[in-house]
């Protein structure tokens with residue numbers, strides 16, 4: 001039975017899978033070979049595409065076609081033995097040898113498949129990989145397992161007409177990271193402060209509303225489809241801050257989770273659940289949640305057994321413990337290895353994993369105490385535990401040591417735990433990067449992080465470390481907004497996350513081109529070059545533009561406390577949250593050196609421990625993260641710090657003004673709804689950027705008493 005692609009409400013934007021994206025596939029003849037639910041999904045996708053674009057699709061078990069296929073999607077185990085033995089040329093594919101007229105067409109298909117096999121030379125494609133080749137007039141996708149066939153189909157969709165061009169040798173595609181996961185910070189019950197989605201900027205949750213599951217099956221299925229098309233294969237369906245109702249998803253509300261799993265499964269996405277460490281106490285009245293208590297271990301084993309009985313392909317648990325008020329092992333005098341291993345032990349018999357977050361710090365710090373450094377916290381808590389975690393514990397580390405700022409160094413934890421599986425966590429939802437009201441294409445930022453080499457040139461990269469652990473994770477930016485992400489251009493961040501998790505070496509520009517091609521179909525627009533060029537101009541550098549008009553030189557925060565939108569230079573300065581800039585009349589920045597500061601630089605291996613320690617060597621963009629400097633300190637750029645602050649804020653706003661102008665050029669070239677929504681968001685972005693510029697510049701002008709060298713208004 002083909003799986004029918006979902007039909008969402010007509011006003012829901014199709015994101016990167018509009019019907020036009022399937023034109024190249026849907027206008028051709030396709031042969032699908034293999035069995036199983038995911039193969040049914042592949043067949044259903046191609047069938048839908050053909051219905052819209054005039055092509056045809058058949059299964060290898062159907063009556064043979066008189067004409068050869070243009071596209072063959074085949075599972076290698078489903079091929080006749082001859083196809084797996086390239087030296088044997090007698091057997092045609094499937095049942096076509098019963099009809100002599102059909103042999104030539106089937107023979108063409110067979111030859112193409114066989115050629116692909118020869119080229120593969122026995123290489124294993126793995127659980128999700130696929131091989132793609134063009135032989136003669138036939139494009140062939142081979143996969144060892146059904147998920148690979150699904151990803152192979154979406155690769156052909158991505159390539160469009162280019163998939164049906166000249167012959168090309170076989171290319172094997174395998175994901176660099178085994179698990180490519182999105183965490184939803186969605187609440188089942190709306191939280192009185194955080195609402196339905198914590199840090200969500202795209203409406204309500206697509207899974208939950210007012211304490212109940214939404215049961216919008218088509219929307220959930222369509223989400224899964226979008227995710228599969230960019231390579232995501234795991235989703236955690238509820239907030240890491242687990243409140244009373246959400247805690248029950250593990251037990252008496254497990255059916256709600258199972259329903260979501262049923263919608264995501266046809267697109268190869270496994271469901272994970274955020275659980276509270278206190279579950280045995282809050283759900284069953286046990287006197288303790290002590291990880292070393294036998295009754296607690298039995299409780300988790302039993303709860304987990306029931307989860308797998310209901311959802312056999314359940315992915316595992318996600319835990320925020322001893323962090324921002326969430327319960328954890330510290331309450332029982334145990335450490336985080338004890339805590340994580342407790343859950344890992346319960347999950348192990350079923351192949352499940354526990355994602356244990358390293359985001360543990362003191363959020364009740366005394367701002368007067370300059371020796372406590374929030375940046376140090378994750379390393380101080382977790383590095384000593386290296387080697388003590390079970391194999392199915394994945395320590396999930398935010399990419400920076402603080403909290404998803406527009407600029408931070410890479411977290412030193414990533415280099416500190418060779419004996420532990422690590423996942424790197426990004427934030428697609430734009431909590432600190434404009435809240436999906438500002439255009440901020442984050443792929444350049446993530447790409448920089450993934451390429452960073454903690455041990456210096458020649459050493460392994462962050463992407464390599466994450467690949468060893470197996471996971472790249474991100475907080476989703478999706479809600480029930482009809483554009484999915486509020487700001488239509490923020491869809492590119494979601495797409496880019498999936499693509500970089502599959503292939504971290506992709507350039508952000510190439511990923512953006514893929515997204516543009518799928519979403520906007522420039523080839524059919526009246527101004528393809530203008531469309532592409534403008535989108536690149538608007539998006540390529542938008543993260544750096546955002547950085548320019550917000551907190552300077554890596555110092556971070558300066559946002560309105562609570563909702564974190566817009567400027568408030570001293571908003572967090574005298575609070576317990578550990579996020580300070582220490583500006584006074586002489587200078588600003590946080591001294592994190594070993595020589596005179598908090599010693600955070602010592603958490604890095606060489607060469608970075610030395611680079612960050614040294615005022616001379618520290619990169620400009622991170623200067624104020626690592627050093628407290630006078631306003632007249634001269635940067636590598638040749639500017640003083642204070643002049644850099646003024647200049648970058650004027651530049652940032654000018655760039656947003658240019659963006660507004662550029663966007664106007666696209667009126668009439670793209671969907672008017674998309675154009676209007678982005679126009680509306682740009683108006684707010686420009687207002688907010690000016691506010692940032694004026695507050696930050698006025699603040700530092702007043703503190704430093706230094707005039708702007710270019711005599712611009714500083715208020």
Ligand code: GCV
Pocket residue numbers: 185198199240241320359403
């Ligand atoms: C889910 C930041 C956010 C919180 C979030 C937390 C986390 O502190 O502001 O809303 O909580 O990170 O990552 O757990």
